Amino acid sequence: MIEFEQVHKAYVVQGQPIPALQKTDLQIRRGEIFGLIGHSGAGKSTLLRLINRLEEPCGGRIMIDGTDVTALDAAGLRDFRRKIGMIFQHFNLLASKTVANNVAMPMKLAGEQSNAAIAQRVAELLARVGLSEHADKYPAQLSGGQKQRVGIARALATGPDILLCDEATSALDPQTTAQVLQLLAEINRELGLTIVLITHEMDVIRRVCDRVGVMDGGVIVELGDVADVFLHPQHETTRRFVQESDEDTLGSDEDWQQVQGSIVRLTFLGESTYAPVLGRIARETGIDYSILAGRIGRIKDQPCGQLTVALSGSAEQAVAAREQLQSAGVTLEVLRA
């Protein structure tokens, strides 16, 4: 578990302190994939780097599995960093070393003497990320996705408990992004690794994260399970991120001026997403509905859907329909009465 207690950070630029992270309390659970989303300058990169103290906090305490990271001396910090892997937007592989030697590097730095042990571990790691046949190539000969896989293998070399991902997919195309995210989810599942990732893409959060924090101006403005935050965003910044990823699939009031009846937004999560709820309720209550906008998708492994629907019928029918929807596990928001 990673715990931030009143941690804050400011940079001094030309004598002026520029706050990067306001006093923050945060708990990241063991074994979860925790995402931080925010625009550049929101403080997410600072927060991530505070975890392995690539950035020094100006105050507060960071506890990781009972160790006060902020109190470690230089040697203690170096030992501690071996338990935290990190991958980067621009991969940061050594161009002068082969793939195998890049992956071996953390072990050599940790003082592992046995070449046989290193070679065996490197082979294992490269097999896990699917790059066994590229062991003797140099990074320049690999594609972006392959480079990030090398980065992941390298980050796992010392068997860390935590993996920090700094915009790890931002330099990749959508298809490669999906593959890398899948690999991260796999590692999280199979090794029980806690993953903390930062991104500016809601889609990355939606695909792999369990919980998400939304950052703006050095503050975590919204925090919660991805499904909650994604389907019911509260803060303005969150709404904008969700909208960006939805690209207008939810429609807007102006489009519906001609539409009769009340307009509601229905949110399905889990099993109810694929159940024939709407048809059944329409038959049973006699209400009429028309779908105005919607999307059905997944949040991590969970199916979910959001439909904007116009309901027309008598008042009693409407009340009955709402009750039935709610009892079927559908969340209902009235957009226009």
Add this chain to the structure above:
Amino acid sequence: MSNIDWYEIWLATLDTLLMMGGSLLFTVLLGLPLGVLLFLLGPRQLFAHRGAYAVLSLVVNVLRSLPFIILLIVMIPFTVLITGTSLGVAGAIPPLVVGATPFFARLVETALREVDRGIIEATQSMGANTRQIIWNAVLPEARPGIIAAVTVTAITLVSYTAMAGVVGAGGLGDLAIRFGYQRFQTDVMVVTVVLLLVLVQILQMLGDRLVVHFSRK
């Protein structure tokens, strides 16, 4: 009209190669650590220290701004102290090293700064100490730049050796001045200049080849 004494030219070539090779060796041995130190103390680097960097930087600049011919003379007592003589090839090497080391150190500093900060950050995140960061990440990554710096320094040393005749060190440049210029033996001048040109050309080609080999790009 042949004034050319090929044996003399052979000896001079040997002297030039000895001075260049010997001083290059010591220049690299001294300049590489100095360059690393400049890099580490520089702004926003691992041991960033404004005062220490300013002092070191000043010393380097002063040494670099001294004309080599002056250095050669000023250093005579010091040279005698180290080599026991101020004459010949041995007498030329200390001033050559002192003249070239600050130059090489600057080139090394620049080459090290070219290494992506992300590489340093990644190495830090693996739990490396500063020595490991320099030794296992920064120096290997800067290797093409450092080889280029060695090449440029070697060529600069060849041109410095031309002045080493002042302390009787001999060499091709000395031959060109004493025979080609002062005795109007144009053919000697042409031969020595061509030999120097060939030497510089070989050094540059060798350096370029090594840079390409180690670039991995």
